[in-house]
Amino acid sequence: MRWDTVVELPEPADTEAYGEELGRELAAGDLVVLSGPLGAGKTALVRGLARGLKVAGPITSPTFVIAREHRPLPEGPGVPLVHVDAYRLGMVGSVADELDDLDLDTDLTEAVVAVEWGEGVAERLAESHVLVHLERRADDVREARAERVGVRA
Ligand SMILES: Nc1ncnc2c1ncn2[C@@H]1O[C@H](COP(=O)(O)OP(=O)(O)OP(=O)(O)O)[C@@H](O)[C@H]1O
Ligand SMILES: [Mg+2]
Helix, strand or coil, rough: CCCCCCEECCCCCHHHHHHHHCCCCCCCCEEEEEECCCCCCCCHHHHHHHHHCCCCCCCCCCCCCCEECCCCCCCCCCCCCCEEEEHHHCCCCCHHHHHHCCCCCCCCHCCCCCCCCCCHHHHHCCCCCCEEEEEECCCCEEEEEEECCCCCC
């Protein structure tokens, strides 16, 4: 995984491969925040995360459902993925509080949580997390940069 480096992602498949690479490095209790504008590729990246973590799909862009739980596949490390679309929720509070309110079946300390978030909001996060920032260039190539923010629990 190329941390703290801007990576060019020309095609959706490149974004998925990047997410897959990241997914292989994640462990239970990790929070991944995906920030970037509409259509930047946040959901495409989560699709790759699911592949790297080996959890069941499909990863979709939820319109009504704001959080989806993806169960581990037998061949994977056994960590479920919770995919939250806070972009549509307009979430402003702490991620932990908002997730509590969703009343999910999955114990979040035993899952990887990936949250799609709008621009600038991630900077206000107190919890330690992996921040992936995605940009869409004028030539349609995406640029991604992943960093670990704060101390890992
Ligand atoms: N390099 C690329 N990486 C990712 N998506 C790309 C790329 N090039 C083109 N696309 C297209 O851009 C769109 C990205 O959609 P996606 O739903 O992943 O973005 P998003 O950031 O989750 O958007 P939203 O803000 O609506 O949630 C898709 O239609 C995809 O095919
Ligand atoms: Mg999306």
